Amino acid sequence: MEGMKFAGAVDIGLIDGRHMLLRPSLEVDFLRIRSRELWMVANAPMRVFRWDPSFIPNRESAITPVWVSLSGLPIHLFAREAIFAIAQGIGQPLLIDRATAQRSRPSKARVLIELDSSKPLPPKVRLILPHGNSAWQQIKYERSHSIATTAIIKATRSEIAREGKTEKR
Known part of the structure; x- marks a missing residue:
């Protein structure tokens, strides 16, 4: 620092x-x-x-910030509010990275989430889409240090x- x-x-x-x-x-x-x-x-x-x-x-403390990647997320869900809604299924969202905010890397979205590392981390979350449709979103946890x-x-x-x-x- x-x-x-x-x-x-x-x-x-x-x-x-x-x-x-x-x-x-x-x-x-x-x-x-x-x-x-x-x-x-x-x-x-x-x-x-x-x-x-x-x-x-x-x-x-078991509460830790972790960057999470959402590969293949539909581009219409790249809005901060949508990503935060998805991330709340895992933990407390803090921010999205610049490339996600600018939609300059449409292959994946990244969000920083505070989560309880003492609990199991879900490998995917269910997305509820319009017209009663749903899909599973894979989650990749980026961990630099334990x-x-x-x-x-x-x-x-x-x-x-x-x-x-x-x-x-």
Whole structure:
């Protein structure tokens, strides 16, 4: 995260020797930080996860951001709202990548999802299409790292929105 330029303020507080609390003031910074599960800080891996009131410092969080690919998704479903509706069958959608938003890679859509890695991950989701039709959409989970040695906890999007600092899109 060294040298990373944020659009707004990011408050950082030390919880203990292994955990920090990051509180970005803007949603764009929240999503940027959250878009990667692992960051390198001072040449050490740092895992990022969302704050949870049940957080216990000596227990790893099972909630993790994972990029998901939806290969062969019909192009008319590339709208952010449609992709988020599909992704909610897996976890909490956070954002779609630029190529998906611009429809410049129509072979697949990518969406970042917060999911509970302690639960089984579905290999496909059922799409309900117009006129009573349905189809199965295959899901590919992109996983860069499974466990890191250091963790960061950060503010939730609802805290940012509650403070009135959510960016307009």
